[in-house]
Amino acid sequence: MLTSEGCPSTMLSIKDALEALEGKWKLLILFALSSSGPKRFKQISKEVAGITDKTLSKELKLLESNQLVKREVHDTFPPTVEYSITPHGLSLEKVIAELHYWGLAHRKQIIGK
Known part of the structure; x- marks a missing residue:
């Protein structure tokens, strides 16, 4: 079990993760991109x-700057832009799954459903 006592590097790594994934949209975007290949903006x-x-648009740029999402512009007219999850983004699969299970338990605890 992780504890905060005497472990500033653990606190720093958690802070880094939260900064990369902050807000309510980033993990949902990554989840949407994790299935069925690259997607266009409107699909997402x-x-x-x-x-x-x-x-x-803002969240995709932040995800791209953290190397979690790749933006690819295709040479078509008009230009086609597709977004895909990177291997680094896919490394969050267990985190997303655990949040899913925790969310189910939380909903049951709080709402009773």
Whole structure:
């Protein structure tokens, strides 16, 4: 079990992870990209219900800067842009799965469903 006593490097690594994944959208975007290959902006927007185009654009840029998402521009007219999850992004699969299970338990605990 991790403890915060005497372990500033653990605190730093958790802080780094939270900064890379902060907000309510990034993990949902990564989850949407983790299945069925590269997706275009509007496909992601439809799968991540409730996100605005402005927010999605900002979040994709941040995910790209953290090497979690790859943006690829295809030489078509008009240009086609596709986003895909990187191997580094796929390394969050266990984190996303654990959040899913915790969310189910939390919902049951709080709401009773």
